[in-house]
Amino acid sequence: MTKHRPPNLAALDAHWRAANYLSAGQIYLLDNPLLTEELRPEHIKPRLLGHWGTSPGLNLVHTHLNRAISERSLDALCVWGPGHGGPAVLANSWLDGSYSRVYPDVGRDAAGMARLFRQFSFPGGVPSHVAPETPGSIHEGGELGYSLAHAYGAAFDNPGLLVACVIGDGEAETGPLATSWHSNKFLDPVHDGAVLPILHLNGYKIANPAVLARLPEPELDALLRGYGHEPLYVTGSDPRKVHQTMARAMDHALDRIAEIKRTGVRASWPVIVLRTPKGWTGPAEVDGEPVEGTWRSHQVPLASVREDPEHLRQLEAWLRSYRPQELFDADGRPTGQVLACVPDGERRLGANPHANGGLLTRELPLPPLEHFAVPVDKPGATLHEPTRVLGGLLAQVMADTAERRDFRVVGPDETASNRLGALFEVTGKAWQAEILETDEHLARDGRVMEILSEHLCQGWLEGYTLTGRHGLFSCYEAFVHIVDSMVNQHIKWLKTSRSLSWRAPVPSLNYLLTSHVWRQDHNGFSHQDPGFVDHVLNKSPEVVRVYLPPDANTLLSVADHVLRSRDYVNVVVAGKQPCFDWLSLDEARVHCARGAGIWEWAGTEGRDRAPDVVLACAGDVPTQEVLAAAGLLRRHLPDLAVRVVNVVDMAKLLPREEHPHGMADFEYDALFTPDKPVIFAYHGYPWLIHRLAYRRTGHANLHVRGYKESGTTTTPFDMVVRNDLDRYRLAMDVIDRVPGLAVRAAAVRQTMADTRTRHHAWIRDHGTDLPEVADWTWTG
């Protein structure tokens, strides 16, 4: 056992009291920050907002982390799960000077303290939660469940980093957190950093006891050991004793971590269980009801301070109980004792560059796409699985980052199923548990991460990219909805970060959505949902980007783009099944740069003839059906001028004022015409196209086909027929909508209708698609 200097308990306690004072001050005080005069109602904020309950515990953790960092010269981050305890983290950041570093107008003096107090939860000020505005944070803590996953994400491939993570007992009840404990089976003691979870059991949520806090001690102990941890308990309400126990536990935990990292084999990692009263050191009783140590201290324990002199008196007594005059000098600066254990410079939790990860980001080495592109001499002559082609590119990036280790691919057990198996030629799947002889591709140091939890995939990758590294999440399209709410929060984080000059841009969070709605031959209805695009496009346009590459080379070009980008959430939808190659790499690059364009070779409009109709498409399957429909029309109605438009970048359809990628009206009209019928075959819910294009001149002529929740276990072509997205239906739509065509082309239309009828009979009898569909190729 390592010998440690005995902790300077007086200094620890002074720092803790200072942080507690500053936390309460933020919730209550508009003025008189140092209590230099008697507290009066006008010193109190008109709206009392904030969460006191968790703050003293967070302050204790921060104080003791400060000591450990200073003593051991640790490179450390902390993820504050109870992020609604914003006052605590802000208080500590102000104390160590990292707050004033990025916000010089909030200096470490009396005027700065006054500003710190006033701005908290004040309109135009700072949010009451830990947020992007908070120095040292990579985690909002507004929506609960993701702290531990973020902590692990930050630790992967950062072998020198310690990531502490405070988990509130409310958050511990969430599903994502409950499975996040298993992340330790994916943490390589050699190539990754360490995570030190601190389970803060203060006993209550908003209105109820917390489940883990009320387990019999042996049950909780078994649970944590079952999660692969060695619990260290810090329990009490006497600050002096708790400081001692906490210092000892922290030392024990850090010694143990050092030992595990030294030996390099998976073992039980330490977890600290901190049991202290909710609202500790706050008012014990208010209006005759117990407050400290109960759920009543969750938010603002004294609610009527401006109106009720007794509450005001209680508040003043409470604030003075920290003895502010011992903690701050006359100018409001923290005393030497308060700062005795506080680390310096980038060692400060509020100033560690990993928490402003863009500072550490290196450009990803992206190889020339020519090495992976498929040759396309003429459109539609060959087939490739787009994601398998992408797999080649990703594998090369993985190989080229073997030393740097700043690129990971995550997914719920589907990397190979999604045809990205080439990755396994250059890296393995991260795995620290037992490995058997029959296993393939498992590796202690693998940088592909698979677990059957979309929440963990998302949380890990968020933590990884927010600390400046690169990655991709490949996911079944339908099940990415599992992380809808996490994506919301990440987009909000990025939106706010972009407005902060001191936050460096971080690599984008990139989704590859595959095994999509049109090819759920195995799984059917439950696996069919293309609505993630709708969800994402509700969010801040400065952050969200959606791409639907129609073939292998366009997927490569899109991938190259998103992997270079910063501060975005990029959604790429692409199939894994064999798909016709339409564009050469050069054509793909041009097409992707434009985001949407006319495919002249697929249509029949002449140079001097305006189109009679536009067949538009977005997505690989709709593109195939549109080209097949165009072929049918060319054959049966050769004098009809058909234009084919393909859209890769969905935001192009939005007006320029609504999205940075949006087309100007004249551009939109040049593609889609202001007045001709447009039949738009879209990968997802058809009304999304209307929602994007409703302001356009030709909107009344826009007719969209897409997925309308008509799904089951069936063949690919039957799926498009069921949803009226098939080539015959599209061609019939054209005939129905081009003025004057209905009569002239009645016989042609009937042939198409008959083919659809034939399809229904054929599939009922054979269980396969019509031969003419199964064998179809584009003939130009």
Added chain:
Amino acid sequence: MTKHRPPNLAALDAHWRAANYLSAGQIYLLDNPLLTEELRPEHIKPRLLGHWGTSPGLNLVHTHLNRAISERSLDALCVWGPGHGGPAVLANSWLDGSYSRVYPDVGRDAAGMARLFRQFSFPGGVPSHVAPETPGSIHEGGELGYSLAHAYGAAFDNPGLLVACVIGDGEAETGPLATSWHSNKFLDPVHDGAVLPILHLNGYKIANPAVLARLPEPELDALLRGYGHEPLYVTGSDPRKVHQTMARAMDHALDRIAEIKRTGVRASWPVIVLRTPKGWTGPAEVDGEPVEGTWRSHQVPLASVREDPEHLRQLEAWLRSYRPQELFDADGRPTGQVLACVPDGERRLGANPHANGGLLTRELPLPPLEHFAVPVDKPGATLHEPTRVLGGLLAQVMADTAERRDFRVVGPDETASNRLGALFEVTGKAWQAEILETDEHLARDGRVMEILSEHLCQGWLEGYTLTGRHGLFSCYEAFVHIVDSMVNQHIKWLKTSRSLSWRAPVPSLNYLLTSHVWRQDHNGFSHQDPGFVDHVLNKSPEVVRVYLPPDANTLLSVADHVLRSRDYVNVVVAGKQPCFDWLSLDEARVHCARGAGIWEWAGTEGRDRAPDVVLACAGDVPTQEVLAAAGLLRRHLPDLAVRVVNVVDMAKLLPREEHPHGMADFEYDALFTPDKPVIFAYHGYPWLIHRLAYRRTGHANLHVRGYKESGTTTTPFDMVVRNDLDRYRLAMDVIDRVPGLAVRAAAVRQTMADTRTRHHAWIRDHGTDLPEVADWTWTG
């Protein structure tokens, strides 16, 4: 210890072999179901789909549940978490005759067996997963994570029911499942049934080992004990021995459950850990690679049976290894030995009425709304918190179901915060863990359920309503996105159920979304997201309903409606903050029945004068702002004819062909006019209104204001100003859009713009809203 009859091992094994045979047959055979002739390629399906890997384990569980049910005359359900093992559950349902009961064309004979095989995963046939089409099921198992929550939902308030639940080791990695184990802290041994989890560790997911399967045994044991369970291990690959161990474990578990229920106090509930090989009894090796006992048996172990004679030979040997001639007579009927342990009638897992819960549903006793309505003599004269008013109604329903126990309210720790505290006067919060003196409203038999996991709230309520009982999920609006994907699956379930004549309608799943986007004074940006409505409205129109009641009485009327309804997902968005009362109960009823209507008293159009402009609104805060805007216009531009339209039922805006509630065009035009400007103030993302109304005649004149991701911790009025939804902005929109008004009303418009400027300065200085806004009331 109870003495049990020794199990009839030969009968158990015969049943198990029969189920295995039928499972494999479904995956492979198009014909020759009884192998009466040598297997030829044309007997094989053209597309081989399905999941073999988990099927033998599921069959084992089903076989042993059959025995236990028969011996003990149990009333039992089983939730099959690995629901992609559809062949197994279908096989068992066919064996016990419950399949033929609902699908008489699939009889329990050779012809029926042939149909059973052919229809599986065949276009137009049945899905490869357990699904609504599967008798005895309340759980799809397509998206993983919810089996155990569903099982608990089914068990609540069903004291005589045993709910077995098979959890695959893949599913066990998901977050929702990981926290579902804690459901036992909410299960009352007296008033609830029992849940018997069976953790099926077959070792692998699609492509990887599973985490729990690779834990050292003591770690797994600790984990399950930590979850509050007593593990019983059934491990092996020798069927004879496994049958013995499994029978013993099942007996032990059921004895233990009986004992816990007898004593009525929380204790460690049993869990069976079943460790058998993946793809057990299937091909040991294929093409030189090990298959049985590895991830390679996850789906179709022999993939090229039609093409490769060696695969065909292997398949035949595999199928014959079950000795079908001993299991089925010449007519294809299961032999007496196979059926020896199979229960009869409603005891069969495929025929238990709880799994077709609508059969057991009783009308909820809904009291007259008059008892709870707020008196409204004139609009806008009084304020009430709508959800508090609703709380009175819910409390009465709770009281009136005290004996029946078929109504529950779930929510993530927010029932009181959402102002539904009246419930606690008549019931408690379910809680089986320790209760302290300072706790309030905790009760062993409480029917309000609070846990900080939206996943559990949703999963419990799904299980509860699918077994025929009633309930409400009250949730912070932003965080209901956490269950987006679960809602998808539930809607898909209901959509399919509705098409099955034998499935009785079940009570709807009802959401109360409150603490909504406009009133996140405390929490700010991370708590602001009104997009759930968008998400839900993408889904099957026959299932989804969305209501935005603008005040207390309309909320009552909507609640009464949704609580009576069946087979819907009803989303109700309503604030908890004081809100003006606009409508009397009678008016509210009429308004809700119409779904949208003109509020004549709020507008200025005369009987003989068409409106110049329509001010439309949906949602409580937009309604308030629209009425304030109407008041401003009335005062400043008295000769302008303004119509005010309020929309409660969002689907009204859709065309009649798109949703059963949709308005015909003439109705829409009668409300909104075909040609006047419409300024629509909407609660959520503004483009939703366009997506609903884009086909309407007057769509080009529709201008929508709503939430545009501009959020922070601020005052209510500042929120609407930031998002351009405030009364001044709306009034300015009117001036800008009514032809000819811009010049005439320039001065008025300037006053409004100046007020907005004044607002910005005031809030910066005072942190509160302008007095004229804070003190505003409707003056008619």
